[in-house]
Amino acid sequence: MEFPSWLHAAVGGLLGLLVGSFLNVVIHRLPKMMERRWAADYAEMSGQEVVEQEAFNLVVPRSRCPDCGHQIGWYENIPVLSYLFLRGKCSNCSKPISARYPLVELVTGGLFAWCVWNWGLTPTAGAWCLFTAALVALTLIDWDTTLLPDDITLPLLWGGLIASVLGWTGVEVTSSVWGAVAGYLSLWLVYWGFKLATGKEGMGYGDFKLFAALGAWFGWQALVPIVLMASVIGAIVGIGMKLSSSLREGGVVPFGPFLAMAGITAMLFGPQSILRVIGLG
Template sequence: MFFLEAYAVPGQAAFAGMAAVLGLLVGSFLNVVIHRLPIMMLRDSANFVALERGEALPHTGRYDLWLPHSACPHCQTPLPAHHKVPLLSWLLLGGRCAQCKAPIGWRYPAVEVLTAALFALVAWRFGAGLTGLAVMSCTALLVALAFIDAETMLLPDDLTLPLLWLGLLVNINHRIAPLHDAVLGAMAGYGVLWLIFWIFKLITGKDGLGYGDFKLMAALGAWLGWQALPLVLLLASAMGAVLGLTMLLAGRHQRGQAIPFGPSLAIAGLLALLLGTHWLSLGIYDY
């Protein structure tokens, strides 16, 4: 027994290390998603409006996650392959474009390192099976959603809806939560924030949340089950309040200005996934 336990730990650590390398690669792709997906949405919206008005489409060139090829946003110099190595290229270039020496944003290495660390934690927590791979996919989507919402106040359906359906699919075999609890979680997650939205709007006349927040909460419910939602919402609300107060005191936020709620929801959801019901202290599941 001692031999098996001693052997399992190095094997688990090795898998976590491989997962971290995978996380660096996925994080590099997530940077593309974070930058391009909001632009793609705005281009599609502008083209739709022009089409409805019978006007010429303002955007006709191809722009998606694959083309055009990555280039410096300042000088538009295409990036060679050896300048696209996750984290290492940023370090070797000193955080600057090799051509024009303009600074490369901190978000690029931060997303890569964060995704690598989270993938390693998921691998350590869930192992090398289908559940671990599924939770890594969930983690990648949550990282992308958090950064997109923080930068643009958008939570794209192209990410929230696959996250929701994947959660229900994973829980068909009770990998994280029983399927019936996952279905109720998806319904309750959307419904609770929808109700809060309308109560706040009736009282203040303002929009306190966005519909993307409803869908993200529904997706978390699909992954975690309905029992986890109260504490997830409580934790996300507390983090949102602390973030807003910090930004206000730092002079980076005006009173009454909207604060993205998606990052707080994503962090709370990730904590619930990684720490499980021992953190939730509900004793309903044991995953």
């Protein structure tokens, strides 16, 4: 018996809500885990005693309210519904819960539903679901911390190459490989050109890896549309933040979130549609 497309999309959306709930944990904890690793590595290299700390990873300890320490029960962790039931407040101390948590869940759920609607319950849909989940996490981690963790960018890069080999992205393997190479080298050259000209760093190495990953998923032909859209969005947001005096200390606006947004746009509408949107198509 063949089920209707909308039912497949609903299953994908439900899975996306659950994955989005997990992404909230990743976004919050992964940068802290990286900081712990760096601190331990520094202590070891400098000959200091490495102090054993309480286990902290994506699984333990259980989630708690950052204000009162209340341990969140399973019934308080149901995607979107718990937030609505709790009226956006901690059940113990009534401190507001950020609306970003249900938003991440809804966005991830919507993207998963779109992937399954478009490709059905297939390995192709699964690959693109993982692609979107990685970009959602990278967008918010980079926005919060200006970090693009190798723990996500490198698997995303390899995932694009493997998906190309398996025929899940519709991108030829040669185009995927050269997309990864050109994506990395292009921003690497921009980085060093800017640094030699100004003495400042305009972006981080994580941006090179993310752009390489996008090249692996879409092929080298998509790199120009993606970086153009990312630059346009970044310029608009940066100008808006400057005018509203909301720039963070040092005036830093991370580029990774805009690359990720352009990557999701390329998945939804096709890379060439980006050129049309910005008037070059």
